[in-house]
Amino acid sequence: MSNIDLSQIVTAEDKAAAEQERRRQGVNSERDRRVAAGTTVNVTGYSDIPVQGGAADQINMIALDATAKDLKAAGQTGAIIPFRDAVNTMHDLTPDQMIELVSKAKQVATAIYAAAWALKDAGDIPANYADDGHWP
Numbered sequence: 001m002s003n004i005d006l007s008q009i010v011t012a013e014d015k016a017a018a019e020q021e022r023r024r025q026g027v028n029s030e031r032d033r034r035v036a037a038g039t040t041v042n043v044t045g046y047s048d049i050p051v052q053g054g055a056a057d058q059i060n061m062i063a064l065d066a067t068a069k070d071l072k073a074a075g076q077t078g079a080i081i082p083f084r085d086a087v088n089t090m091h092d093l094t095p096d097q098m099i100e101l102v103s104k105a106k107q108v109a110t111a112i113y114a115a116a117w118a119l120k121d122a123g124d125i126p127a128n129y130a131d132d133g134h135w136p
Contacts, residue, residue: 020125030135036054037053050085053108068098078094079094080093
């Protein structure tokens with residue numbers, strides 16, 4: 001009689017599944033890192049503005065977008081909305097400029113999420129999932 005507990009044996013399939021789960025979590029972390037790092041947005045008629053995408057930054061952008069839309073709806077298209085960018089530079093934006101800034105930043109975040117989904121849905125997640133070639 002053997003004292004080996006066969007239910008405790010880890011198979012190659014178990015190891016592969018565990019590695020894919022580790023990579024899946026890694027893809028999520030890489031996605032979150034890239035969203036938080038932000039992007040640089042070119043605002044028509046203004047300039048490039050670096051924006052961050054952390055949780056607090058996203059809340060701020062949602063609020064500024066709502067304010068810009070409220071001002072625009074009230075006919076205040078020349079109003080100025082102050083915005084401090086990712087490198088602490090102040091920008092005075094019109095409602096349309098703020099709406100464009102937020103829209104373009106959201107497009108980048110959406111593309112990052114789509115890239116993460118594609119990596120996770122394609123089958124085996126590659127070991128180099130953090131490589132820039134997999135991301136927008």
